[in-house]
Amino acid sequence: MASTLDYLRWRGDLDFQTCPFNSLDASLMASLAYLPFDGSTVGHSLGEVAQSVYQRVGHDWQGLDKTELLLLPKSPRLADLTVLDWVNKMEIEPEPIQFNAGAFRLDEQTILVAYRGTDQSMIGWSEDMVMNYTPEITGQRLAAKYLNQIGQAYPKDRIYITGHSKGATMPTTL
Numbered sequence: 001m002a003s004t005l006d007y008l009r010w011r012g013d014l015d016f017q018t019c020p021f022n023s024l025d026a027s028l029m030a031s032l033a034y035l036p037f038d039g040s041t042v043g044h045s046l047g048e049v050a051q052s053v054y055q056r057v058g059h060d061w062q063g064l065d066k067t068e069l070l071l072l073p074k075s076p077r078l079a080d081l082t083v084l085d086w087v088n089k090m091e092i093e094p095e096p097i098q099f100n101a102g103a104f105r106l107d108e109q110t111i112l113v114a115y116r117g118t119d120q121s122m123i124g125w126s127e128d129m130v131m132n133y134t135p136e137i138t139g140q141r142l143a144a145k146y147l148n149q150i151g152q153a154y155p156k157d158r159i160y161i162t163g164h165s166k167g168a169t170m171p172t173t174l
Contacts, residue, residue, distance in 0.1 A: 001072035005029040005067055012075035016107055025077075026112075026162035032068065033102055033116040033164070041086050046104065047072055047079030081105060081112075082153075087146060099142045103150050111154055115143055115163030 007024045032046075036057060041049045050072035057066075073079050082105040089099040100116035118127050130137050149160060 004031055005071075005121050006063055008068065008075060008078070010039050012071060014076050015076050019077075021110070021160065026160065027164075028078075028116045028163045029104065029112055030116075030164040033100060033114040034073075034119065035069070037083070037102060039086055041083045041102075044083055045079060046081040046083065047075070049083060050079075050146045054164075057104055084111065085150065089142070090121070096130065097138050097140060097142070098127055099139045099146075101143065101146050106160070109156070110160065110163065111150065112160045113147060113150055115161070117164045 004024065004027050008028060011019065011024070035050075035053055037049060037053065041052075044052075050069045054066055054069040083102060084105055085101075085103040087099065087101050089097060090095045098116075098118055098121065102114050104112045104114065106112050127137060127139060147159070147161070
């Protein structure tokens with residue numbers, strides 16, 4: 001079965017003018033939301049950030065394959081995407097909150113917001129449990145607020161949204 005990494009190898013050479021943004025790009029960007037980015041990535045290209053993270057974390061980070069980090073800087077499709085914003089919030093009290101989101105400039109008129117799901121941390125596990133018996137968790141309210149902030153900051157842009165697991169339960173409209 002092919003993966004998003006296979007897609008990056010296969011179609012990473014095509015820019016968005018040649019082949020428009022699609023569901024495989026959204027899936028790939030949702031997986032990148034799990035990488036250890038932080039606020040220092042804002043204003044940098046995805047290629048620069050990938051190189052920096054690779055140098056910082058080495059070949060292995062929580063068992064994650066770093067091949068994506070090596071391929072991103074070489075990809076005409078993704079290397080030049082600009083990181084517009086990045087939020088990483090993890091708290092235990094007063095309730096477990098794990099919230100990660102990033103905004104990327106795809107082209108002059110389009111932004112992608114990528115939400116991360118829960119990870120293997122105790123806070124992530126706790127949030128997964130709370131999602132089983134409540135209609136909405138704090139992370140989802142933060143996601144709606146985040147999307148509104150991005151929409152207000154870039155009111156004329158088209159905004160795509162992607163996410164994995166809990167990240168896919170985040171808001172779909174402003």
